[in-house]
Amino acid sequence: MLSQAIGAVLPAALAVALSPFPLIAIVLILSGAQGRRNGLLFATGWIFGLTVSATLVSLLFGxxxxxxxxxxxxxxxxxxxxxxxxxxxxxxx
Known part of the structure; x- marks a missing residue:
């Protein structure tokens, strides 16, 4: 049952994760001062935010x-x- 829910939501989740806004932000971050460090921090924060959101949704709507x-x-x-x-x-x- 959970695998069906994940399969149904996965395309939308990928669309959100790969939307152009984070890509534009990462290009701007990488071109700035200390771009490598700031890019790594941005990517870590992005992944952490998506993980927390997915966990909360699965707990609330399980x-x-x-x-x-x-x-x-x-x-x-x-x-x-x-x-x-x-x-x-x-x-x-």
Whole structure:
């Protein structure tokens, strides 16, 4: 079950990880003063941030497919809040 979830999310995760923004940032960092050290620190921070995000999501939403679990309730309320935020942004626009 977990392998199916990882397989479903992996293409989107790769798209986010390889998006142009970190690539542009790393080029600018490498061309600056002490580029090698700063580039290594940036890459380490990027990987650490993705690892922490993935861990939190898997802990919070680990049992989201079970209707009686608290993870399912968290996922449902997350969708409600995201929908409300999008409606608010649409009304503001």
């Amino acid at each position: 049992g989201a497919d079970d209707p009686d679990s608290t993870s399912s309730a968290i996922a449902d309320w997350g969708r409600v809040l995201a929908g409300g935020a999008l409606i608010g942004l649409g009304a503001r626009k």
